[in-house]
Amino acid sequence: MTTVETARATHEVTNQPPPLEPANLFEIDAALREGIEREGGGWGADRVRELGGLAGSAEARQHAWRAERNEPRLRTHDRYGHRVDDVELDPSWHWLLGTAVAHEVHSLAWRVERPGAHVVNSALKFVWSQVDGGVMCPVSMTFSVVPALRAAAPELAAQWEPRLTLPDYERGARAGMAMTEKQGGSDVRANTTRAEPVGDGTYEITGHKWFCSYPVADVFLVLAQAPGGLSCFLVERGPGLELQQLKDKLGTRSLPTAEAELRAARGRLVGAEGRGVPAIMQMVNHTRLDCLIGSAAGMRRGVTEAIHHARHRTAFGAPLAEQPAMRNVLADLALEAEAATAAALRVARAYDEGDGPFRRLATAVMKYWVTKRGPAHAAEALECLGGNGTVEDSGMPLLFRDSPINSTWEGSGNVAALDVLRAMVKDPDALPAFLDECRLAAGGDARLDAHLDALDGTLADLRAGGDAQFGARRVVEDLAVALQASLLVRHAPAAVGDAFCAARLGGGGRVYGTLPAGVDAAAIVDRALAS
Ligand SMILES: Cc1cc2nc3c(=O)[nH]c(=O)nc-3n(C[C@H](O)[C@H](O)[C@H](O)COP(=O)(O)OP(=O)(O)OC[C@H]3O[C@@H](n4cnc5c(N)ncnc54)[C@H](O)[C@@H]3O)c2cc1C
Numbered sequence: 001m002t003t004v005e006t007a008r009a010t011h012e013v014t015n016q017p018p019p020l021e022p023a024n025l026f027e028i029d030a031a032l033r034e035g036i037e038r039e040g041g042g043w044g045a046d047r048v049r050e051l052g053g054l055a056g057s058a059e060a061r062q063h064a065w066r067a068e069r070n071e072p073r074l075r076t077h078d079r080y081g082h083r084v085d086d087v088e089l090d091p092s093w094h095w096l097l098g099t100a101v102a103h104e105v106h107s108l109a110w111r112v113e114r115p116g117a118h119v120v121n122s123a124l125k126f127v128w129s130q131v132d133g134g135v136m137c138p139v140s141m142t143f144s145v146v147p148a149l150r151a152a153a154p155e156l157a158a159q160w161e162p163r164l165t166l167p168d169y170e171r172g173a174r175a176g177m178a179m180t181e182k183q184g185g186s187d188v189r190a191n192t193t194r195a196e197p198v199g200d201g202t203y204e205i206t207g208h209k210w211f212c213s214y215p216v217a218d219v220f221l222v223l224a225q226a227p228g229g230l231s232c233f234l235v236e237r238g239p240g241l242e243l244q245q246l247k248d249k250l251g252t253r254s255l256p257t258a259e260a261e262l263r264a265a266r267g268r269l270v271g272a273e274g275r276g277v278p279a280i281m282q283m284v285n286h287t288r289l290d291c292l293i294g295s296a297a298g299m300r301r302g303v304t305e306a307i308h309h310a311r312h313r314t315a316f317g318a319p320l321a322e323q324p325a326m327r328n329v330l331a332d333l334a335l336e337a338e339a340a341t342a343a344a345l346r347v348a349r350a351y352d353e354g355d356g357p358f359r360r361l362a363t364a365v366m367k368y369w370v371t372k373r374g375p376a377h378a379a380e381a382l383e384c385l386g387g388n389g390t391v392e393d394s395g396m397p398l399l400f401r402d403s404p405i406n407s408t409w410e411g412s413g414n415v416a417a418l419d420v421l422r423a424m425v426k427d428p429d430a431l432p433a434f435l436d437e438c439r440l441a442a443g444g445d446a447r448l449d450a451h452l453d454a455l456d457g458t459l460a461d462l463r464a465g466g467d468a469q470f471g472a473r474r475v476v477e478d479l480a481v482a483l484q485a486s487l488l489v490r491h492a493p494a495a496v497g498d499a500f501c502a503a504r505l506g507g508g509g510r511v512y513g514t515l516p517a518g519v520d521a522a523a524i525v526d527r528a529l530a531s
């Protein structure tokens with residue numbers, strides 16, 4: 001008989017916050033619940049509640065953890081030397097993506113023709129993004145390819161949409177996109193990949209793509225130079241699409257992102273030759289909305305973790321959450337997350353209202369701003385957990401690593417800011433529509449009124465011929481906080497609207513945790529996570 005020596009603890013374990021799960025990510029988020037209702041998606045609240053329960057479960061968190069640890073592995077050839085160009089993905093990845101698909105996170109707005117469908121769909125993305133940012137990439141690309149095909153290639157839409165939108169992981173299809181090349185990603189007109197017409201209506205596409213996420217998707221939108229100029233093609237996964245290696249990237253490590261070689265891969269035109277950018281922009285505008293939602297969701301996850309920890313951790317004789325300096329940090333983080341959530345759901349509603357001037361500008365403005373605010377927010381939320389926040393078990397390092405990705409994707413910071421300037425010029429109705437929305441709060445807070453008056457002056461200077469590009473980020477930032485302030489002044493509790501105007505329209509400090517005196521920090525924190 002073997003005697004097993006049981007290790008005995010050398011000390012009593014105290015002052016360790018309990019795990020957060022299980023918590024329904026919909027139920028615990030007042031800003032989300034109210035936002036869905038306000039923006040016309042109240043009918044879908046039960047669906048979001050159901051997914052929110054799963055998203056906050058220990059099971060979901062364990063799958064995310066496992067998918068992150070067991071990174072995808074490229075398999076280029078089989079044992080006989082034949083090309084397979086496949087990626088081995090952990091079963092947890094399939095659980096995460098399969099669950100998203102089963103809940104129509106990738107397609108609800110295209111399957112349910114009802115006002116508020118984009119709001120509900122965005123809320124589904126918001127809760128699932130809090131589980132894993134990596135799977136949201138194929139979710140977003142699959143979602144966003146649909147409007148691009150509908151607009152520019154109805155026959156391809158008819159062929160592919162039924163599978164792309166199917167809430168069935170096995171029988172459905174997923175989409176990817178391949179625009180970026182080595183010599184330039186933002187400047188896609190510098191693409192050198194060639195597309196030669198074959199004579200049967202298809203093209204042979206040859207060249208190299210430097211970033212191609214989820215390369216095991218069923219179809220891809222690919223930009224290539226055709227005889228008539230830069231054009232967009234639908235390429236099916238198969239012969240001619242060869243994967244060279246997977247990127248060893250900072251964040252979204254559960255997601256495979258490949259360098260891909262196209263060797264006479266067959267493609268079919270999406271839109272006309274030479275009209276590749278407008279065709280793929282239909283897709284990109286929707287993935288930009290998803291970047292905004294993803295970053296807002298990351299903030300929300302950070303706030304939940306930070307408040308939970310600070311309430312259960314004592315230092316110097318009192319819970320951290322009750323100590324004034326920490327209360328300021330938590331309230332500031334909560335304010336930012338609520339402003340991001342409100343903006344994301346408002347912009348989502350614009351997608352329910354058609355392709356109007358507000359939607360065009362608001363997507364670019366808020367994608368720029370919320371994704372830019374993400375990394376500093378994640379860093380601060382992580383620090384609330386002290387040293388434990390830097391340890392992988394806490395989930396905070398993953399949140400932090402993922403946080404800069406949304407800002408790089410789909411138009412990096414400067415490109416997004418310059419896109420706002422372009423939208424203001426191209427569509428003369430865009431800026432007035434945006435400012436009209438901000439002014440709906442007129443008289444609600446004098447600081448917002450003053451900010452909007454000053455913004456009028458800045459925009460007038462811009463029109464008078466200032467160096468618009470040099471000042472682009474400043475203008476976009478001013479527009480973004482104006483919209484967020486307007487939404488919070490109108491719809492959030494007074495403590496939230498007041499603190500946002502006090503801190504973000506001139507009176508706050510530079511890092512998180514610098515809310516000015518007089519704000520009701522306790523009320524903001526209690527709203528963010530009921531104790
Ligand atoms: C995780 C991840 C996954 C990705 N997946 C895909 C994918 O699936 N498919 C795909 O096609 N691409 C993908 N990308 C690529 C991504 O879209 C590009 O990296 C991005 O568009 C920027 O292009 P670039 O890397 O060539 O940078 P560049 O275009 O060289 O830009 C470098 C910097 O210069 C700035 N800049 C560019 N133009 C200007 C200007 N006129 N004025 C001032 N500043 C400017 C940019 O904002 C950026 O900060 C992915 C990227 C990441 C990080």
